[in-house]
Amino acid sequence: MKVSMSVNGSPVTADVESRTLLVHFLRDSLGLTGTHVGCETSYCGACTVSLNGQAVLSCTMLAAQAEGAEVTTVEGLARNGELHPVQEGFWERHGLQCGFCTPGMIISAVTLLEENPDPSEEEIRRGIEGNLCRCTGYHNIVRAVEYAGAKMRGEAPAPAEWENA
Amino acid sequence: MSSTSVLGGVVRRREDPALIQGRGRYTDDVKLAGTAHVAFVRSPFAHATVGEIDTSEATAMDGVLAVYTAADVEHLGKLIAQVPVGTLRPLLNNGTVKHVGEAVAMVVAENPYLAKDAADAIMVDYDPLPAVVDLKHSLSDEVKVHDEASNTLISWVGPFGADEDALTELRDGIEAAKQREDTVVIEQEMTNQRLIPVPIEPRSVMADYQAGYDRFDIYSSTQIPSALAGALGKYFGMSLNQVTVKAMEVGGGFGCKLNVYNDEVLVAFASKQLGRPVKWTETRREAANSTIQGRGWIAAAILTGTRDGEILGFELEGIADMGAYSQNFTVAIPFLGLFVGSGQYGFPTYWKMDCVTTHTMTTDAYRGAGRPEAAYYLERIIDMYSREIGMNPADIRRANFISADDFPGAVSPMGFPMDTGDYATNLDAALEMAGWSGLISERDAARAEGRHVGVGLATYVEVCGFGPSGLVDLGFSWAEYQMPSAFNGSSLVRIHPDGSATVSIGTGPSGQGHQTTWAQIVGDGLGMSVDRIRVIHGDTEESPPSVGSFGSRSAAVDGAACFEATQKVRAKAARIAAHLLEASEEDIEFADGAAHVAGAPDSSVAWGDIAACAYQPHRLPEGLEGGLEAHSIFSPGNATWPFGTHIAMVEVDPETGDVDILRYIGMDDCGNVISPMIVDGQIHGGIAQGIGQAMFEDAVYDRDGNLLSASLVDYILPTAADLPSFELSRTVTPTDVNPLGVKGIGEAGTIGSAQTVVNAVVDALEPLGVTHIDMPLRPRRVWQAIQDARS
Ligand code: FES
Ligand code: FES
Numbered sequence: 001m002k003v004s005m006s007v008n009g010s011p012v013t014a015d016v017e018s019r020t021l022l023v024h025f026l027r028d029s030l031g032l033t034g035t036h037v038g039c040e041t042s043y044c045g046a047c048t049v050s051l052n053g054q055a056v057l058s059c060t061m062l063a064a065q066a067e068g069a070e071v072t073t074v075e076g077l078a079r080n081g082e083l084h085p086v087q088e089g090f091w092e093r094h095g096l097q098c099g100f101c102t103p104g105m106i107i108s109a110v111t112l113l114e115e116n117p118d119p120s121e122e123e124i125r126r127g128i129e130g131n132l133c134r135c136t137g138y139h140n141i142v143r144a145v146e147y148a149g150a151k152m153r154g155e156a157p158a159p160a161e162w163e164n165a
Numbered sequence: 166m167s168s169t170s171v172l173g174g175v176v177r178r179r180e181d182p183a184l185i186q187g188r189g190r191y192t193d194d195v196k197l198a199g200t201a202h203v204a205f206v207r208s209p210f211a212h213a214t215v216g217e218i219d220t221s222e223a224t225a226m227d228g229v230l231a232v233y234t235a236a237d238v239e240h241l242g243k244l245i246a247q248v249p250v251g252t253l254r255p256l257l258n259n260g261t262v263k264h265v266g267e268a269v270a271m272v273v274a275e276n277p278y279l280a281k282d283a284a285d286a287i288m289v290d291y292d293p294l295p296a297v298v299d300l301k302h303s304l305s306d307e308v309k310v311h312d313e314a315s316n317t318l319i320s321w322v323g324p325f326g327a328d329e330d331a332l333t334e335l336r337d338g339i340e341a342a343k344q345r346e347d348t349v350v351i352e353q354e355m356t357n358q359r360l361i362p363v364p365i366e367p368r369s370v371m372a373d374y375q376a377g378y379d380r381f382d383i384y385s386s387t388q389i390p391s392a393l394a395g396a397l398g399k400y401f402g403m404s405l406n407q408v409t410v411k412a413m414e415v416g417g418g419f420g421c422k423l424n425v426y427n428d429e430v431l432v433a434f435a436s437k438q439l440g441r442p443v444k445w446t447e448t449r450r451e452a453a454n455s456t457i458q459g460r461g462w463i464a465a466a467i468l469t470g471t472r473d474g475e476i477l478g479f480e481l482e483g484i485a486d487m488g489a490y491s492q493n494f495t496v497a498i499p500f501l502g503l504f505v506g507s508g509q510y511g512f513p514t515y516w517k518m519d520c521v522t523t524h525t526m527t528t529d530a531y532r533g534a535g536r537p538e539a540a541y542y543l544e545r546i547i548d549m550y551s552r553e554i555g556m557n558p559a560d561i562r563r564a565n566f567i568s569a570d571d572f573p574g575a576v577s578p579m580g581f582p583m584d585t586g587d588y589a590t591n592l593d594a595a596l597e598m599a600g601w602s603g604l605i606s607e608r609d610a611a612r613a614e615g616r617h618v619g620v621g622l623a624t625y626v627e628v629c630g631f632g633p634s635g636l637v638d639l640g641f642s643w644a645e646y647q648m649p650s651a652f653n654g655s656s657l658v659r660i661h662p663d664g665s666a667t668v669s670i671g672t673g674p675s676g677q678g679h680q681t682t683w684a685q686i687v688g689d690g691l692g693m694s695v696d697r698i699r700v701i702h703g704d705t706e707e708s709p710p711s712v713g714s715f716g717s718r719s720a721a722v723d724g725a726a727c728f729e730a731t732q733k734v735r736a737k738a739a740r741i742a743a744h745l746l747e748a749s750e751e752d753i754e755f756a757d758g759a760a761h762v763a764g765a766p767d768s769s770v771a772w773g774d775i776a777a778c779a780y781q782p783h784r785l786p787e788g789l790e791g792g793l794e795a796h797s798i799f800s801p802g803n804a805t806w807p808f809g810t811h812i813a814m815v816e817v818d819p820e821t822g823d824v825d826i827l828r829y830i831g832m833d834d835c836g837n838v839i840s841p842m843i844v845d846g847q848i849h850g851g852i853a854q855g856i857g858q859a860m861f862e863d864a865v866y867d868r869d870g871n872l873l874s875a876s877l878v879d880y881i882l883p884t885a886a887d888l889p890s891f892e893l894s895r896t897v898t899p900t901d902v903n904p905l906g907v908k909g910i911g912e913a914g915t916i917g918s919a920q921t922v923v924n925a926v927v928d929a930l931e932p933l934g935v936t937h938i939d940m941p942l943r944p945r946r947v948w949q950a951i952q953d954a955r956s
Contacts, residue, residue, distance in 0.1 A: 034187015098676030100416025
C-alpha cells in the first residue's frame with residue numbers, strides 16, 4: 001500500500017507492506033536510522049518520534065496510521081546546522097553515554113518543553129518517565145533538559161556541576 | 166580532595182554530535198546490498214529431549230534461503246569459552262535442550278518478517294524432562310543438568326591458595342572467637358538475585374563473507390571485537406588477517422556483550438554458506454532468554470565481633486547460579502567476588518562459593534561481576550552487627566579498615582596484594598559531605614513525627630583494571646580467542662604528514678567516551694588540540710590487538726598504553742624539533758600545536774612542519790628513522806583497587822511499602838581522573854544499576870525454568886521518576902601500577918550502591934523490628950516485611 005506523510009518537513013510517499021511499523025518505515029524505507037528499537041513491548045521509548053507535535057512510540061503504530069501526519073525524528077531537529085537547544089543541552093551536560101536511548105529521549109524532552117517551558121526537576125523526571133536509559137542514571141539527562149529549558153526561555157543555564165568542582 | 170583532571174579541563178564529548186542528531190551508526194543501522202536475515206527457533210522448555218525437527222514447510226516458503234539445524238553446524242564444535250569449566254554450549258541443539266531460549270534451528274530469509282514466519286513454521290517435537298532451578302536443589306544432584314557431570318562445577322575457597330591446614334587454623338580461630346564471652350555472632354542468609362543486563366540496544370550482528378577475497382567483515386554489538394575475530398578465525402580456519410570485526414557504536418553493554426555468542430558464529434557460518442551478508446538482531450525477549458544474565462547467589466553470612474566493634478571473623482558460604490552452560494567467564498565471576506571477599510578490612514575471612522548449574526540461561530559478567538555480590542553480603546552483615554552492638558556504622562568500619570599506613574605492600578586477608586588505599590580519609594570525606602550528624606538528626610526528627618526515614622551507609626573496595634600480563638602463566642589467558650594475553654593494553658599513535666594525529670586502540674567502548682578520553686591523553690602529551698586527533702577503536706583491522714572494554718580496565722590499561730605511545734612519539738618529535746630549531750632536545754616543550762624552545766618564545770615549529778620533516782628522511786638528524794608513530798603494549802604492575810563510601814537517606818511509606826530515596830551521596834576514589842564529567846557519568850549510571858537491583862530488578866524463573874520476567878513489562882528497570890539526583894564528590898588516591906595514576910570507574914557505582922539502599926531501608930524500618938529484607942525491595946515485599954515484623 002501507499003503511504004504519504006511529512007517527515008522532518010519534507011513530503012514522502014512510499015509503497016510498504018500493510019504490516020510495516022512506522023519505525024521500520026522510517027529506518028528502512030527512508031534510511032532515518034536515528035530512531036531506534038529497544039524492545040517490542042512499547043516500554044523503552046527508544047523509538048519515540050513526534051507526530052503532529054505529540055511524542056508517540058513508532059514501534060507500536062503502523063506507518064499507515066501516520067498517513068498525512070507531520071512526523072519529526074531526531075534527524076529533523078537541527079535547523080540550518082544549528083542544534084536544537086535540547087540537543088545542545090545533551091551535549092553540554094553529558095546527557096548521553098551510549099546514545100542509544102538519546103534520540104527518543106531528546107524527542108520526549110522537546111515535546112515536554114513545548115508543553116511546559118519551565119518544568120521543575122520532578123516534572124522533568126515525570127515527563128521522561130516513558131524513556132528508559134540504562135547508562136546515565138538520568139542525572140545528567142535532567143541537567144540537560146534544565147539547560148535546554150533555560151536556553152529556550154532566554155535565560156543563562158546553570159553552570160555544569162564539574163565547573164563548580 | 167580534588168576533582169580536576171590530571172590533564173586539565175573538561176572537554177565536551179566528541180562522540181556526541183553524531184549521536185544527538187541520529188547520525189551514529191550502530192550495528193543494526195548497517196545496510197549492505199543483498200543482506201539476508203536470521204530468525205532462531207528456540208526451546209520453550211527448560212529441559213527436554215528434542216525429537217523430530219520438521220523444517221519442510223519453512224524450507225518451502227518463498228524467500229527462505231536456508232534452514233540450519235545442529236547437524237549442519239556440528240563440525241564447527243561447541244561455543245568456545247575462555248574459562249571452560251563446565252559444559253560448553255552447542256551452537257544449535259538437537260539432543261537435550263537445557264534452558265528456555267536455547268537455539269534449536271536457524272532460518273535465513275530475504276527479510277526479517279519472512280525469517281520470523283518461517284521460524285514459526287518449524288515444528289519441533291519436545292519431550293519435557295524435570296528441570297532444576299533452585300540452587301540448593303541443584304547442589305543435591307538429584308536432577309542433573311548434564312548427565313555426565315555433577316551440577317557443582319567448582320567451589321571457590323578463600324583465602325585464595327590457602328591449604329587445608331591454613332583453612333582449619335583460620336576456621337578454628339573464628340570458632341574460638343565465637344565462644345568468647347565478649348563476642349556476638351550475627352548470621353543471615355541473603356539472596357543476591359539474578360539480573361538481566363538490558364543494554365537499551367539489543368545485541369546485533371552482521372556477517373559479510375566476501376568469497377572473492379576469502380575474508381569476513383563482521384559488524385557486531387560487542388565489547389570484545391578482537392576476541393570475536395580470534396574466535397571466528399578458529400571456527401572457520403582463517404587467519405586473523407582474514408577476519409575484520411567492527412564494533413561501531415555499541416548501545417550499552419554492562420558485561421553482556423563481553424561474550425562471543427553462538428549467534429555470532431552462526432550468522433558468520435550462514436554468510437559463508439550463502440555468500441551473502443547475513444544479519445540478526447535479537448528481540449528483547451531473546452535478549453532476556455539467550456543473552457547472559459548476572460548475579461544469582463544465595464549465601465549465609467556470619468560475622469563474629471566484640472561488643473565494642475572489633476570484628477574477629479567473617480564467614481560467607483553460598484551457592485552461585487551458573488545457568489546451564491559455561492560461556493566466556495561463567496565460573497570465574499564468583500572468583501572475582503572472592504578477590505574482594507574481605508573488602509577493605511583486615512579481619513580474618515573464610516569464604517566459599519559453590520558454582521552450580523541449573524536449567525536456566527548462562528550467567529556471566531554483569532557490571533561489577535562478583536564484586537557487587539561480595540560487597541553486598543559483607544556490608545549488610547556489618548550493618549546488622551552495628552545495630553546489634555549499638556555502634557555507629559561509620560565508626561565500626563573505620564575501626565576495622567586496613568590502614569593507609571599498610572600501603573604500599575598491603576595484602577588483603579583473601580591473599581591478594583592491593584595497590585593503594587586510604588579508606589578512612591574517604592569515609593570521613595563522605596560523612597562530611599553528607600552532613601552525617603545532620604542526617605541522623607533529620608531522621609530522628611522525622612521519626613518523632615511518625616515517619617519512617619532511614620539512613621544507610623556502605624563502604625567498598627573493588628578490584629579492576631586487570632593485569633598484569635604475567636597472569637597468563639597462572640592459566641588466565643585468552644588463548645581460546647587467539648589472544649596471547651587479556652592483561653595488556655595496546656595503542657598506536659601516528660602523526661600524519663600534515664601534523665594531525667590518529668590514535669588506534671583495542672578498546673571496545675559502549676558509551677564510556679573513549680573518542681574523547683584517548684584524544685585528551687594524546688592531545689595533552691603532544692600539546693595538540695583534540696580536534697586534530699582522530700580516535701579509532703573497536704575495529705580489529707585498524708587497531709592493535711587488545712582485549713576490549715570490560716572490568717573497568719580501559720583507562721588503566723589501554724589508556725596507559727595510549728599514554729606511553731604518546732610519550733614515544735613525543736620523544737622522537739622532540740629530537741626532530743630540536744634539530745630544526747637548533748636547540749637542545751631537553752629544552753623542547755609542546756603546546757598550542759607546536760614545539761617550543763623553553764625560554765625562547767619566538768623559537769617554535771608547528772606539528773605540521775615536524776611531521777613533514779619526519780617523512781623526508783634526508784632532513785632528519787643522523788641516525789633517526791623516517792616516520793612518526795609508535796606502538797605501545799602496556800602491562801600494569803597489578804590490578805587496581807578503587808574504593809568509596811556511599812550514603813543514602815530513604816523514606817518508606819508503611820501503608821504501601823513504597824520506598825522513596827530522599828538523598829544519595831557517593832564519595833568514590835578511582836585514583837586520578839582524566840575527565841571528571843565522564844567519571845561522574847559512569848558513577849551515576851553505576852549507582853542507578855545498583856539501585857535497580859536493590860529496588861526493582863529481578864530475573865525470576867518459575868520451578869519449570871520459565872523466565873517470568875522476559876519483557877520490560879515484567880523486568881522492571883528504574884525510570885527517571887524513580888531516582889533522585891546524586892550528590893557526588895571524590896577523594897584521589899592515585900594508583901602506582903600505571904603512569905596515569907588512574908584506577909577505573911566503570912563498575913564502582915554499582916558495587917557500592919545496592920547495600921547502601923538496603924541498609925537505609927532497614928534503618929527506616931528498624932523501629933518496627935525489621936532486620937533484613939531480600940532484594941528487590943519492591944513495595945509488596947517491603948509491606949510484607951513490615952506486616953511480618955508487626956505480627
Ligand atoms: S522500541 Fe521500545 S518502546 Fe518502541
Ligand atoms: S545513554 Fe545509553 S541508554 Fe541512555
